[in-house]
Amino acid sequence: MPVENGYFSEEQQGAFEDPEVLREAMNMPEYLASVEAYTQALTDENSEGAKALGDACRLNLEQSIVNPALREQLTPDHQPLCKRLIFSPDYYRAIQDPDASLVTAPIEAIEPEGIRTADGHLHELDVIALATGFDARAFMRPMRICGRNGVSLEDLWSDYPKAYLAISMPDMPNLFMLNGPNGPVGNFSLIDIAEHQWDYIWQLVEPVLTGQAKEVSCSYDALAAYEETRSDAAKRTVWFRGGCQSWYLDSRGVPASWPWTYGDFVTAMESPDLSDFDLVS
Numbered sequence: 001m002p003v004e005n006g007y008f009s010e011e012q013q014g015a016f017e018d019p020e021v022l023r024e025a026m027n028m029p030e031y032l033a034s035v036e037a038y039t040q041a042l043t044d045e046n047s048e049g050a051k052a053l054g055d056a057c058r059l060n061l062e063q064s065i066v067n068p069a070l071r072e073q074l075t076p077d078h079q080p081l082c083k084r085l086i087f088s089p090d091y092y093r094a095i096q097d098p099d100a101s102l103v104t105a106p107i108e109a110i111e112p113e114g115i116r117t118a119d120g121h122l123h124e125l126d127v128i129a130l131a132t133g134f135d136a137r138a139f140m141r142p143m144r145i146c147g148r149n150g151v152s153l154e155d156l157w158s159d160y161p162k163a164y165l166a167i168s169m170p171d172m173p174n175l176f177m178l179n180g181p182n183g184p185v186g187n188f189s190l191i192d193i194a195e196h197q198w199d200y201i202w203q204l205v206e207p208v209l210t211g212q213a214k215e216v217s218c219s220y221d222a223l224a225a226y227e228e229t230r231s232d233a234a235k236r237t238v239w240f241r242g243g244c245q246s247w248y249l250d251s252r253g254v255p256a257s258w259p260w261t262y263g264d265f266v267t268a269m270e271s272p273d274l275s276d277f278d279l280v281s
Contacts, residue, residue: 001053001056001057001060001080001085001086001087001088002056002060002064002088002089003087003088003089004089005089026189026192035188035262036049036261036262037049037052037053038053038081038187038188039187039261039262041053041054041080041081041238042081042187042237042238042239042259043233043236043237043238043259043260043261044236045079045238045241045242050079050080050081050238053080053081053085054079054080057080057085060092061074061075061092064092064093065092065096066096067096070095070096070102073102073104074092074095074102076244077243077244078242078243078244079238079241079242079243079244080238080242081238081239081242082238082239082242082243082244082246083244083246083248084186084246084247084248103117103123105117105118105119105121106118110128113125114128115128133247136247137160137161137250137251137256139161139177139180139181140153141153141154141157145172145175147169147171147172147173147175147217148171148172148173149171151171151172153169153172156169156170156171156172157181159251159252160250160251160252160256161180161181161182161250161256162181162182162223162227163177163180163181163182163218163223164218164222164223164226164276165200165226165268165269166179166180166181166182166183166184166197166258167180167197167200167201168204168216168217168218168277169217169218169223170217170218170219170220170222170223170278171217171220172217173214173215173216173217173278173280174205174208174215174216174217175217176201176204176205177197178193178194178197178198178201179193179194179197181256182227182230182256182257182258183197183257183258184257184258184262184265185257185258186239186248186257187257187258187262187265188262188265193265196265196266196269197269199269199270200268200269200270200271200272203271203272204216204272204277207279212279212281213279213280213281214280214281215278215279215280216277216278216279216280217277217278218276218277218278219276219277219278222276222277226276230258230259231254233259233260234254234255234256234257234259235254235255236259237255237257237259239255239257240253240254240255
């Protein structure tokens, strides 16, 4: 997806120290419209948002890559957004540099001189950068976290990581997460997500601070009901239907991220439904 890296003057940066200016920037119509289009593309493959983003990606590829063979190499075999979308102003320009080459043949061996691919070619190299990512399903692990009656994080996540609204887990009193399992990590601004989540969490912490309860955690029933609804919705997203394998999928092959709109997320974070929580005095 083509995007230009914007520039902020020192005066603009100084203005952002005012929280109200920041809020106005986050609520600009252009930004909210782009979030809405992105959400549509994720949740409805036949939506206007999906068509607009897909067309923009394809047009960028066609207009940017001169060599037809390289263009074919760079054409994905899945729908846009099925894997994490790359936003870049210069990726296509960089890959066409005379000193760059795109190699898609499988690696057969790492040798003292470089990398040998399955086609028998030795790519002589001075430096190899292993950009293999990380375990997106680990979250707080390998820390050992135990809750009521010796229940551990490994017990709760023996099949796959999950949390009520990505924030709370049963039998883990007063443990709340920002950007926990099944949150909108691949959907919206992570800063914006965390701020909404903290507003929600604060409403759960307040009863503990005021002495109304000593412990707060979601119930098993609430988590089960939420996870069933979320999993069903996730199977209708482009991550599930887009024809690819990605780190968005859990051990069942079900997308692990928030499967609804930005508006749904904001609404869900407005106020906790305390009937879904165990408050222990």
